[in-house]
Structure formats: structure tokens, C-alpha cells
Amino acid sequence: MSLSLFDIVGPVMIGPSSSHTAGAVRIGHLAGLIAGGKPQRVTLYFHPVLMQTYAGHRTHAALLGGLLGRREDDAGLVKALEEAHERGLSFAVEQINPPDVHQNTMRLKIRTDSSETMINGISVGGGNILITAIDDVEVELDGNTYAVIIRSDSPVATAGSEILSQYKIVRTFLGKTSDLYLTCWTVLQKVPQKALEKLQNLTSVRSVRLVDPLYPFRGVGDRDVLFTSFAQLKELSAPTSLPKASLLYESRRSGKDPAEILTAFGRILAIMRQSVNTGLTGKAQLLGGFCPGNDGLRMMKAHEAGTTISGGILAAAIARALSVMEVNGSMGLVVAAPTAGSAGVLPGVIFSIGERLGKSDDELVQALLVAAAVGVCIANKASLSGAVGGCQGEVGVAAAITASAAAFLGGGDPEQCIQAAALTLKNLLGLICDPPAGPVEVPCIKRNAIGVAAALMAADMALAGIKSYIPPDEVVDALVNVQKLLPQQLKGSTIGGLGCTATGEKMRLEWQLKLKQMS
Numbered sequence: 001m002s003l004s005l006f007d008i009v010g011p012v013m014i015g016p017s018s019s020h021t022a023g024a025v026r027i028g029h030l031a032g033l034i035a036g037g038k039p040q041r042v043t044l045y046f047h048p049v050l051m052q053t054y055a056g057h058r059t060h061a062a063l064l065g066g067l068l069g070r071r072e073d074d075a076g077l078v079k080a081l082e083e084a085h086e087r088g089l090s091f092a093v094e095q096i097n098p099p100d101v102h103q104n105t106m107r108l109k110i111r112t113d114s115s116e117t118m119i120n121g122i123s124v125g126g127g128n129i130l131i132t133a134i135d136d137v138e139v140e141l142d143g144n145t146y147a148v149i150i151r152s153d154s155p156v157a158t159a160g161s162e163i164l165s166q167y168k169i170v171r172t173f174l175g176k177t178s179d180l181y182l183t184c185w186t187v188l189q190k191v192p193q194k195a196l197e198k199l200q201n202l203t204s205v206r207s208v209r210l211v212d213p214l215y216p217f218r219g220v221g222d223r224d225v226l227f228t229s230f231a232q233l234k235e236l237s238a239p240t241s242l243p244k245a246s247l248l249y250e251s252r253r254s255g256k257d258p259a260e261i262l263t264a265f266g267r268i269l270a271i272m273r274q275s276v277n278t279g280l281t282g283k284a285q286l287l288g289g290f291c292p293g294n295d296g297l298r299m300m301k302a303h304e305a306g307t308t309i310s311g312g313i314l315a316a317a318i319a320r321a322l323s324v325m326e327v328n329g330s331m332g333l334v335v336a337a338p339t340a341g342s343a344g345v346l347p348g349v350i351f352s353i354g355e356r357l358g359k360s361d362d363e364l365v366q367a368l369l370v371a372a373a374v375g376v377c378i379a380n381k382a383s384l385s386g387a388v389g390g391c392q393g394e395v396g397v398a399a400a401i402t403a404s405a406a407a408f409l410g411g412g413d414p415e416q417c418i419q420a421a422a423l424t425l426k427n428l429l430g431l432i433c434d435p436p437a438g439p440v441e442v443p444c445i446k447r448n449a450i451g452v453a454a455a456l457m458a459a460d461m462a463l464a465g466i467k468s469y470i471p472p473d474e475v476v477d478a479l480v481n482v483q484k485l486l487p488q489q490l491k492g493s494t495i496g497g498l499g500c501t502a503t504g505e506k507m508r509l510e511w512q513l514k515l516k517q518m519s
Helices: 018-035 048-053 059-067 075-086 157-167 193-200 230-237 242-254 258-279 295-305 312-329 345-357 361-379 395-409 414-426 444-463 472-485 502-518
Strands: 012-014 039-046 090-095 105-112 116-125 128-134 137-141 146-152 169-176 181-187 205-211 333-335
Touching: 012 018, 012 075, 012 258, 018 059, 018 105, 018 116, 018 128, 018 205, 039 048, 039 059, 048 090, 059 075, 059 090, 059 105, 075 090, 137 169, 137 181, 146 157, 146 193, 157 169, 157 181, 157 193, 193 205, 230 242, 230 361, 230 414, 230 472, 242 258, 242 361, 242 395, 242 414, 258 312, 258 333, 258 345, 258 361, 295 312, 312 333, 312 345, 312 444, 345 361, 345 395, 345 444, 361 395, 361 414, 361 472, 395 414, 395 444, 414 444, 414 472
Parallel strands: 039 090
Antiparallel strands: 012 333, 039 105, 105 116, 116 128, 128 137, 146 181, 146 205, 169 181
16 A cells, blocks of 8 residues: 555654554554454564564554554553453463564564464554464554454355455455465455445355554555656646645545545644643653653743744754653653654644744645655655664755745745755765664764754755755665665664663663663
């Protein structure tokens, strides 16, 4: 399925990590629907790299919360471990062996009172996920379609396809588990109860499960998207504008009315403002406790006192970005943009520009549409996961989409907005992901400030008529190249970069002690 604008500016989520928290909730949620029944025990399996960070990102809690029916924006996720205990769900965590799997692989062995199911999921970045296997059967469930899953004593693919054909079958997956056949159809239209009963009545069918889509703005599946590159986006925007081209794109891919899309972006803007204001109270209680939780407030006070060297809009934007990240790091409600680890850059900049230039909320929503469209062009090629491609795919991409939004608010045309993104991204290539202990605090919070500075610098250059000598689409090619060449020790590992320092080692020991006290 094609990328949604809400894959870039979104999801709305409880922090601290879009890949390892929001994505984990979504994997857990689908896993619960697939397994069915009341879960009694679950074993969680993580990639060796994720084993280093899952506790700080609350990945285990997110998977359990999703399994118990919660979603990524549910404040109840903060107490997911306690809820699992109260509901009689025990769990264990083990490492995946062999480790030659995707770095964000999460497996769940779910035991109910009547069955046991193994589900393999991958969090691919920015909260997007993919279920790749149910028991021994390979599937591809990304949450954009309905899924019908049948377990049977004998093959039923042909008869089942005849019943489901009118609901627009996308793909069919079939295979044999240890003792049963498993058939999975992905379909675009909701399958009514009457059709499910027909499937249940097929000879040898043991169980039928219907899994609903995860997303309200899901692809309709039978339409070509309007752009996948900067060149196409620029061409589409020429007779209209970047915001209108962005709306057209999402309306076409999802089949939703533009007014509904604008309403959703209005909600996103409101939640961004809420996270800024919450952070500026200076009362964030960060999971790791390595940072005080009031750096955003300190920066804003310095800005208001006129004591910052950078002065003006830069200091205000940094203060707001830090504040959002402190909310994220304390499991508060934020908007991933494009990830939770980079959630501060976009709101920090657009609210500061809006304040200085007197922009309305409608104009700020248009800026979000610009940022989302630019992000789609990047994410069609590059990873948005720090564990897969480094922080250049998180803060780097966040700064790029923010620069385009800033240029738009500054009166830039489509060419200038796209150039602003390219000028930003090319200056953040190689940015590594290196949290020494695991929690999304060091260096993630302050790294958002660098993204703010890069975005504003690039927007000013683009508005002055300065262009990237390397074309914008080729800058994205360079990002992909660097993501592939970057060693794994610098992609979400706790042992590379800042993690190799003496203080990094001390932080890891402190965090391990804290985890023992919490358990």
C-alpha cells in the first residue's frame, strides 16, 4: 500500500518511540485479533539490538497493551504491565536466535486456554508495521486491509475465495502449520457476518477470524498515487499549491473527502500544541531520569529574558522542541513527525514561526500538509527507523520536512519548499542513532534542537533563492546509500557513538539497576 500523509505526520501516540512503542502496540493489537481468545501467557522475542533498548522504549509494555486491546494513543499504556498482571497475563522476554532478521522484529508466542499461536511482526519505522508470519505460514498484513484467517483440517482456499471474491480480495496466503492448514485473505471491504458464517460452515473449518484494519485513512488499493518523488510533487503543485497537491494525494489514495483530511490534521495540530504547552510546564518525569525534564522551560525563560545568543525565533523553536521531547520521554501524548524520537522539530518550528508571523491555525495546517507530502517523497525510498537507518532517518527527515513547512510559511513556492528539504537533509547525512542506555532521552531530546536549527537555516537559504546542487530526489538517494553503509553499531545500538564513552557505560549500569528496582 502507498504511504499516507498520516504515516509522516503521525501517528498520534503515547511516547517514547514510534517504532518500538507505537509500532509495538499495533503489532500486539493485530496479534491479539489473530490469536483470539483470552491470552494467559505470552513470550516476547526481540532482535539482539532491540534487546538492548526495549525496556527503555517500553516495547514489552506496548506489545502487552496492544494484545489487551489498547491502541497507540491510549494513556492506559503507561500502566500496561500492571494491567497485564491484574488480568492474569504473564509474560517472558527472550532473544531471537538466529539474529539474522530485521532489527525491529518482534515475535509473540501467545497461549490461550485453547490454543498457542506464534506471530512474527516487524516495526518498519514511524509506527508502521508488518505481520510477516502466523505460525509457520508467511503472510503480509500491514493493517491497511481487512484480513480473514481460517484454520482447517483440509485446504479451503478455492471455496473461501469464491465466498470472499465480492469483497475485493487483494492477496491470498496459504500454508500448513504443524497440524492444520492456514489460509489468509486480505480484502478491501468489510466482510459481513453472514459471509463469515458461510466460511465457518465449510467442510473441515476449525476457526474463522476477521481482523479489522488499523488505520482510518487506509489505501483503497485500486488507485495510482499522484506522486512518489519530489519531481512529481513539484509538477502536481505547479498549477495549484503544495497543500492542495497534498490533499489531492491523500484523498485519492484513501478515498476520503478533503474536508475529513483537513479535520484530522486540525486534530494533529491541536495535539502538537498540547504537547508543547504540557512540556513547557517543566514537570516531565522522564522514564530514564537522566535528564531533568525541564530543559524546554529553561530555554523558553532564557528566550523571554532576551539572554540567548541565537535570539528570536531559533531560541523559541528550540524551547518548544525540547518541551515536546520531554513529554515524549515521559510517555505523554505526542505526534510522531515522522517518528517519536524526532517529534519536537516540526511543532517547535511551526508554532514559533506562527507566533512571529501571526499565522492562523488554518495556515499552520497547510504547513503540516506540505511537511507530510515532502516526507512521503523521502519515505518512499528511505527508512524512518533509527534502528534501521540511523537518526538521519528520524531527526534528519524531521528537519527536512520541517524546513519545507517553514519555507511555505515564509511565502516560498513549491520549488523553494522542496529545496529547503534537500538543503537540510544533505547537511544531516550520517547522523547516527546512539542512545547510551536505551531510553529516548540522551541524545534524542537535544538532538531535536539541532534539527530545529538545520530546518530554519535551510528554509532561509531556500527563500533567498539558494538551491542544492545535488537535485532533491538524488539527496534522498544519498540518504538511502548512507543508511545502508552505516554500521549496525551506530543504528539504535547502545554501544556505539555516545554509548562507547565512559559516561555511556555508567548510564547503562544505572539503567540496569533501575530496571531491577522497577521489576
